[in-house]
Amino acid sequence: MAKFDLKDDSVVVVIGSGAGGGTLGSQLAQHGVRTVIMEAGGRHEIEDFDNDEWGMFGKISWLDKRTTSGSWRVAKDFSGLPAWIVKAVGGSTVHWAGASLRFQEHEWKVRTHYGNIPGANLLDWPIDANEMAPWYAKAEDNLGVTRTNGIPGLPGNNNFKIMKAGADKLGYKECHTGRMAINSEPRHGRGSCQQLGFCFQGCKTGAKWSTLYVDIPNGEKTGKLEVRANSQVLKIEHDKSGKVTGVLYADKKGKQHVQKARVVCVAGNSYESPRLLLNSASSMFPDGLANSSGQVGKNYMRHMTGSVYALFDKPVNMHRGTTMAGIIMDEGKHNPKRGFVGGYEMETLSLGLPFMAAFLDPGAWGREFTTALDSYDHMAGMWLVGEDMPQEKNAVTLHPTEKDQFGLPVPNVHFDDHANDTAMRSHAYKQGAAVYDAVGATRTFPTPPYPSTHNLGTNRMSAKASDGVVNKWGQTHDIKNLFVSDGSQFTTGAAENPTLTIVALAMRQADRIAREMKKKHI
Amino acid sequence: MRVMDKRPKVTRRRVLGAGAASLVALTVIPGGIIVGAGNAWSATAKALKPNTFATLLQMARDIYPHDHVADKHYAGVVSSFDDAATKGEADKAVFEDGVTALDAAAVKAHGAPYAEVRWEAQRVALLRGIEKDPFFQRVRGALIGGLYGNAEVWPLFGYEGPSASKGGYIDRGFDDIDWL
Numbered sequence: 001m002a003k004f005d006l007k008d009d010s011v012v013v014v015i016g017s018g019a020g021g022g023t024l025g026s027q028l029a030q031h032g033v034r035t036v037i038m039e040a041g042g043r044h045e046i047e048d049f050d051n052d053e054w055g056m057f058g059k060i061s062w063l064d065k066r067t068t069s070g071s072w073r074v075a076k077d078f079s080g081l082p083a084w085i086v087k088a089v090g091g092s093t094v095h096w097a098g099a100s101l102r103f104q105e106h107e108w109k110v111r112t113h114y115g116n117i118p119g120a121n122l123l124d125w126p127i128d129a130n131e132m133a134p135w136y137a138k139a140e141d142n143l144g145v146t147r148t149n150g151i152p153g154l155p156g157n158n159n160f161k162i163m164k165a166g167a168d169k170l171g172y173k174e175c176h177t178g179r180m181a182i183n184s185e186p187r188h189g190r191g192s193c194q195q196l197g198f199c200f201q202g203c204k205t206g207a208k209w210s211t212l213y214v215d216i217p218n219g220e221k222t223g224k225l226e227v228r229a230n231s232q233v234l235k236i237e238h239d240k241s242g243k244v245t246g247v248l249y250a251d252k253k254g255k256q257h258v259q260k261a262r263v264v265c266v267a268g269n270s271y272e273s274p275r276l277l278l279n280s281a282s283s284m285f286p287d288g289l290a291n292s293s294g295q296v297g298k299n300y301m302r303h304m305t306g307s308v309y310a311l312f313d314k315p316v317n318m319h320r321g322t323t324m325a326g327i328i329m330d331e332g333k334h335n336p337k338r339g340f341v342g343g344y345e346m347e348t349l350s351l352g353l354p355f356m357a358a359f360l361d362p363g364a365w366g367r368e369f370t371t372a373l374d375s376y377d378h379m380a381g382m383w384l385v386g387e388d389m390p391q392e393k394n395a396v397t398l399h400p401t402e403k404d405q406f407g408l409p410v411p412n413v414h415f416d417d418h419a420n421d422t423a424m425r426s427h428a429y430k431q432g433a434a435v436y437d438a439v440g441a442t443r444t445f446p447t448p449p450y451p452s453t454h455n456l457g458t459n460r461m462s463a464k465a466s467d468g469v470v471n472k473w474g475q476t477h478d479i480k481n482l483f484v485s486d487g488s489q490f491t492t493g494a495a496e497n498p499t500l501t502i503v504a505l506a507m508r509q510a511d512r513i514a515r516e517m518k519k520k521h522i
Numbered sequence: 523m524r525v526m527d528k529r530p531k532v533t534r535r536r537v538l539g540a541g542a543a544s545l546v547a548l549t550v551i552p553g554g555i556i557v558g559a560g561n562a563w564s565a566t567a568k569a570l571k572p573n574t575f576a577t578l579l580q581m582a583r584d585i586y587p588h589d590h591v592a593d594k595h596y597a598g599v600v601s602s603f604d605d606a607a608t609k610g611e612a613d614k615a616v617f618e619d620g621v622t623a624l625d626a627a628a629v630k631a632h633g634a635p636y637a638e639v640r641w642e643a644q645r646v647a648l649l650r651g652i653e654k655d656p657f658f659q660r661v662r663g664a665l666i667g668g669l670y671g672n673a674e675v676w677p678l679f680g681y682e683g684p685s686a687s688k689g690g691y692i693d694r695g696f697d698d699i700d701w702l
């Protein structure tokens with residue numbers, strides 16, 4: 001395990017240790033690049049995980065103050081918690097469900113395929129499926145994704161079997177137990193899934209991939225990677241030439257330090273990454289770093305989401321086994337005949353009783369609600385996740401008055417559903433209920449969105465510097481040695497769960513940074 | 523398939539059926555000790571008036587009614603309000619003032635304080651009138667975490683709780699559905 005000096009200006013500083021930062025930092029170290037990962041949260045290893053929904057929520061969630069605005073339902077139900085992400089080493093790869101899907105080919109070029117959608121700020125990615133194919137292959141191998149690399153699919157649990165029976169009755173063709181970063185058989189020193197449930201609380205067996213116990217230890221073994229936990233970066237510093245020179249951060253006790261750096265990579269998820277760039281404003285960059293386009297914080301996407309839960313007259317016990325146990329992919333295609341562009345995936349989801357009470361119908365009370373919970377063990381559920389439209393007004397901005405524990409403006413998250421998002425959600429609710437009705441559901445519930453787990457787009461990738469924040473390598477258009485390495489660089493969101501794409505982009509970026517450093521370009 | 527026995531494991535008072543006059547049965551002993559029917563549970567109102575405690579308990583049952591869940595599990599959450607009230611006058615006022623207003627509305631509509639209004643539907647109508655108020659939301663929000671987060675009630679809903687210590691469900695029915 002390396003330990004680098006604060007004054008060592010030869011290191012690459014990576015801010016964040018999740019799917020983007022954890023992957024990037026580890027890959028850089030494996031390329032021989034001396035790297036410091038700054039992680040705002042603590043380091044909780046597998047022994048610290050509990051099969052306890054609220055307990056783990058309190059232990060690992062990002063609960064720092066945030067505000068919300070806009071007409072999205074999350075702002076009403078969870079006004080102070082717009083995102084449900086992790087503040088800990090491993091980032092949100094600690095609590096993710098494991099779904100690992102590639103973008104469909106057209107989803108790299110949706111401006112071309114969908115045309116001009118009023119109100120949407122659509123743009124083609126400056127990269128495509130061919131460019132990404134080898135990196136996806138590398139990411140799938142690293143994550144051990146089922147149904148790739150000869151790895152068998154996971155066995156289906158009760159919740160999946162209900163979904164599959166309904167899908168078959170409706171004539172859906174692509175329903176299976178998913179492409180999951182959860183070992184279906186022992187692989188690379190980690191065991192196979194024991195069907196615990198509690199994927200969202202940190203996998204107690206380590207069968208689910210996380211940077212926490214896969215990439216980060218691999219990076220640390222090289223002697224080139226230091227992971228500095230409980231170190232929240234407050235500001236990125238730069239010199240007179242406009243190159244970044246290091247980061248100001250607060251340690252566990254709140255004491256502030258500057259870590260010098262040759263290159264800085266931002267991977268703090270789609271609220272903190274733009275917030276950090278905005279909070280790093282200086283006389284030279286009065287609108288924030290890398291913000292000559294004015295697009296930092298804009299085009300916030302969170303996926304069209306919703307859930308359908310259903311009750312049956314016989315037991316289901318959906319809480320047994322993997323949280324996301326299967327998928328219907330038929331609605332994922334772009335088929336504008338349905339009344340919207342883009343597509344959505346239907347993925348089983350189960351919550352324990354504590355979370356079900358909080359999320360089934362937030363704010364609801366009385367017997368309509370409690371009789372649903374009375375039949376908790378007779379309940380099946382699915383999550384609906386689809387492509388949402390980037391809109392410039394959907395944005396992470398600095399709050400004009402509210403400050404955090406360091407005296408810095410907190411982020412405000414503004415979001416309004418686009419008409420396309422609303423049309424897609426209506427369709428998804430209808431199809432989700434139809435799947436369950438086909439196998440005899442007695443009641444179905446169109447459950448509103450949870451706090452956002454797929455936060456995307458606030459430092460988007462663009463061919464032209466005027467359209468976005470970073471180029472095709474995730475390098476900021478404005479500052480050569482400043483990179484964005486998380487989901488905030490997404491130009492558009494696609495229908496798929498984003499982690500695999502974030503990992504593939506980070507692997508590709510690590511390769512690029514290592515080569516550019518060798519050539520002394522950065 | 524392996525199914526959970528959701529029947530309560532402890533004896534408790536019989537509650538009447540859904541929608542009936544399911545009033546909480548309890549006795550207030552001088553000194554603020556509140557004893558549930560059949561001595562099934564007891565609590566001490568340290569800062570709140572015993573009547574306030576009893577009314578909050580009825581209110582809790584009416585907000586999240588589960589006929590197979592005993593009063594003691596709701597009383598546990600009400601005790602947390604009493605704990606908050608011992609620590610601050612502002613918290614105490616939220617509950618005392620909230621109950622006073624609720625009782626006044628109940629007397630106006632039905633000639634009896636809230637906890638003596640006999641039909642659940644009538645009490646629920648009173649609660650609908652205050653559901654946007656901070657008082658109601660405080661009680662409701664605490665119940666979500668305190669009632670459903672209480673491991674003692676999980677078996678009553680067929681939720682099995684932690685599984686890692688039992689080896690997960692791979693050999694305990696993760697895929698045992700037999701009726702499809």
